[in-house]
Amino acid sequence: MVRNPERRTTLLNAAIDVLAAQGARGLTFRAVDTAADVPVGTTSNYFPNRDELLRQAGEHVFVRLTPDDTTTAALLDDDRDRDHERRLMQDLLRRAEADRAGYLAMFELRLEAVRRPELRAAFTRGFRANLEQIVQTHVDGGFPGNRTTAVLLYVAMSGLLLEHLTLPGVLGEEHIDEVVAALVETIVPG
Template sequence: MARNIERRAALVDAAVAVLAREGARGLTFRAVDAGAAVPVGTASNYFTDRDDLLNQIDAHLHQRLAPDPAVLADLLKGPRNRALVLDFMRDLLSRATRDRTGYLALFEMRLEATRRPSLRTSYTASVRGDLDQAMEFHRDAGLPGGDETVVVLYLAVLGLLLEHLTLPGVLDETLPGVAVPDALLERIVTTIVPEA
């Protein structure tokens, strides 16, 4: 049984890599099999169809890209102010940079959700759950600003991540001399999050 769990995890990781590299159109069971270095037909034994595979990718990415609880606990030792929010956003940027493949797969999932109503429903619920969790975390941690602050911060940082991970030259050439994305991240937090 443990072997099946490990193989499923390897297949989902391979699917994430295929999705990030080739987009949803390139996400086939054969491509997943090749990416996981398993015999042809293996993925079809683990996933009933593409929708099942996409849902598994969604669930896996939300675990894979989640913040490290130890890092969160360490950061929460500091004062509850704008600087702490910036530290949380720097952690997010660092995780996105380290796992560019995972974040590119998330962006591909968004695009595919515009074409697949069943994925749109489940993926919307998943992303909405993440946003709700972020607002709850912000409130429970006593960070400055309310739910609207979190939503605006979410939208601004999502845009920064999209540019940084897909077309970094856009910002580098538009803002010469500015440390992209670090200085922009600091500017976003300073502009959106009120002082404590």
Template sequence: MARRNPERRAALVDAAIEVLAKEGARGLTFRAVDTEAAVPVGTASNYFANRDDLLTQAGARVYERLQPDEAATTRRPGASDRETYVMLMHELVDRISAFHSGYLALLELRLEATRRPDLRAVLTERVRADLDANVAFHLAAGLPGDETSVKLLYLAFNWLIVEQLTLPGVFSPAEREQLVAAAVDRIVRP
């Protein structure tokens, strides 16, 4: 029987994200989610039809939580120069890196998506929507570069974030700062 308490469902999905980050996809069980969410055993199974349902909802939720909050989007300057672009890219890398467990869970979800069509569909839809929103923001803000620049930065920064979260000793914080600026300089042309 599916429960309808949206706050409890969100807490369970958030707990699933934490379990994915800590234990990987193999560790994601209803019991592990119940334990992480500090709810009675059997609660998660009342909210999700099966493990695939839980994985799919975690895939959608992690993208919701990776979005910038309204305060971050309203404080962005209106300038469209290189310095603004570099500042926005630092903000992006820092925001995503700050949700360490979410990004690690997302890596697990991406691997699972190769075997689960429903999860693949959710992640494909979310990533495509995110890319489209980033391109639309870029064009509306009049930032230098074009749609391809946005996509190349997306690809470059995704791997920079993976390095930072999985092997943090590869690049120092100063190197990361330099790499973000260099990526903007080399990929984005006025």
């Protein structure tokens, strides 16, 4: 295998974009080569097979969608109250809108994981770790509520993002911030 980390990252980002645009069935080495604007055959030099490309794209999507430490610190630098939770959830919504392809690819990978046990195992580990980090930040950070509050926010926002990014208009996009505010108001203790 070729060892050029920047090129690998470029190919994984292109794979995520292909997944978002064409779905798992459209994810071919040639499609990734085209999306990455690299010579034909480049992707096959980095990934031994399509399953490995899917697995690594599944791991990379978490990296791509996670804000950097500076952004995270800035997001958490405020009073730990319901209004702060609302701002955090609205920030999550803005980040999802900014990288719509990343989130759509994540949804596509979740569906593909239903059919591929090895991908499901890897994706389950990644999502479980992500959820645990969210819960830990919520509880240890002194936000209102408890572990259940954090889990309910996670589940509710996951559903909201799915609706908002896949079927724009269902929730009334002009009022999406109000939907997020109502969701937080309902779940997070005052």
